[in-house]
Amino acid sequence: MQIKNISAAGLQKWISDHTDFQLIDTREPHEHEAYNIGGILFPLAEITKHLSEIEKEKPVVIYCRAGVRSQIAIQRLQEKYPFNNLYNLVGGTEAWKKTFGNI
Known part of the structure; x- marks a missing residue:
């Protein structure tokens, strides 16, 4: 099973090009509060509980x-x-910080 990847620069390009996409953060709530690049928080342990909220289109x-x-x-x-x-x-987020600094 292949996992598609996107770099921090690629994600920034989608943002600047106004590409329609969903952004999901799988970290824990305290990590999300400390540094957030705009994603919806669905912690890894709970990811499958949010199936209906994950875009398919x-x-x-x-x-x-x-x-x-x-x-x-x-x-x-x-x-x-x-x-x-x-x-x-x-x-x-480590790659994001390295590429773009803190938000």
């Missing part, structure tokens, strides 16, 4: 701190449900 970028939890979330979703529109933010 447009790209969905899933992120975490370093890109590991988001990959796990994508694997869980793709193994059990027919998602083919999920993208992992490579390097997560």
